[in-house]
Amino acid sequence: MSTSHRDGVGKPAILVTAADLAPQALELLDAYDIVYAGKNPTEQDIVSLCRDHDPVAIIVRYSKVGAAAMDAARSLKVISKHGSGTDTIDKAAAAARGIQVVAAAGANAAAVAEQAMALLLACAKSIVGLNARMHAGYWDKATHKSAELAGKTLGLVGLGAIGRKMARMADSMDMRILGYDPYATDLPGYLSRADLATIWRESDAISLHCPLTEENRNLLNAQTLAQCKRGVYVVNTARGGLVDEMALLEAIRSGQVKAAGLDSFGVEPMAAGHPFRNEPGIILSPHIGGVTQEAYVNMGIAAAKNALAALHGQA
Incomplete structure (x- = not known):
């Protein structure tokens, strides 16, 4: 476990589950001792740091934060996600302990939507394969x-900030856009609300932009993929658990799915020997859709502000 501190003797601690935080975010947290968990902290590392430093807040970038960490941090008031997805935080355990869980919703929306569109275009235009062929002469x-x-x-599944930005880009490209999100309101005119059955049946390309829950785990599976148009494109920049990976692999190999662009996976980092690595029909990126310099700053600031609002009783 690698840890470091910003000098803050006598100040309450905030634990960052990473090795760094944007300077603009650190300026906002000047009244706190910042404890870093290092580049690749384990869940047990987080528990140990909570026990040693008793943080009043945790800013979550990497690793999971579960009940054991919460119990080890007796003064913990808030867990603030450096991003929009909170599936790595045990929200039920937090609620039972009166600990707020907040997310930096929308802070990385432009970055992730751009990555999703890049993956879709790479699939449709055979960018990766043609590049390899050109380099080979x-x-x-x-x-x-x-x-x-x-x-x-x-077809978009999830119409939050990221899904809506993806829809806007697709509209500028003269695509027809269907969207499923039971919680979305005030949709723009170019985005038609649809149920999942219609999404599967009518979409030439499907892009996932929803959080991972137990209800939608393996949303794209052998059954739902079979309902799609033959030759559909699949893009996932949300959470790997939304896709049954072996079902997708089979659909790629059978031609039911023409190509897939994936930025998130069931197990991260991807395990050695994963069959996706040798499948030319799948374009891979290492969950970096939200990792731009701009998003790094935006997410850091939002995570810091959310933590401070909770600590000051404003959330």
Whole structure:
């Protein structure tokens, strides 16, 4: 376990489950002793640091925060996510202990939506494969035809800040857009609300933008993939648990799914020997959709502000 501190003798502690935080966020937290958990903290590392430093807040970037960490931090008031997804935090345990859980919703929306669109375009335009062929000395102009997204239907599952930005980009590309989100209101005119059955049946491309819950785990599975158009594109920049990975692999190999662009996985980092690594129909990125310099600052500031609001009784 690698830890470091910002000098804060006598100040209440805030634990950051990472090795760094944006300077703009640190300025907001000047009244607190910042304890860093290091680059790759384990869940047990977090428990030990909570026991040693008794933080009043935890800013979560990496690792899980469960009941054991909460019990070890007797003064803990708030757990603030450096991002929008709170599935790595045991929210039931936090609620039972009166600990607030807050997220930096929307702070990385532009970054993730851009990554999702980049993955979709890479799938439709065969960017990765053509690049490899060119580097190997081939010129496939006479034999290759890419797909055109204009006029095609994009199905979005989740219409929060990220899903809506993705919809806006797709609209500018003259795509038809269907969206499923039981909680979304005030949808723009170019985005048509649809149920999941319609999303599966009518979409030429499907992009996931919803949080992971026990109810939607393996949302894309053998059954739902079979309901999709043959040759559909699949993009996931949300959470790996939304996709049954072996079912997707089989659908890629059978041609039911033309190509997939994935930025999140059931187990991260991806295990050695994972079959996705040798599958040319799947484009991979290491869960970096929200990792831009701009999003790093935005998420840090939002996480810090959310923690302070809770600590000051304003949340």
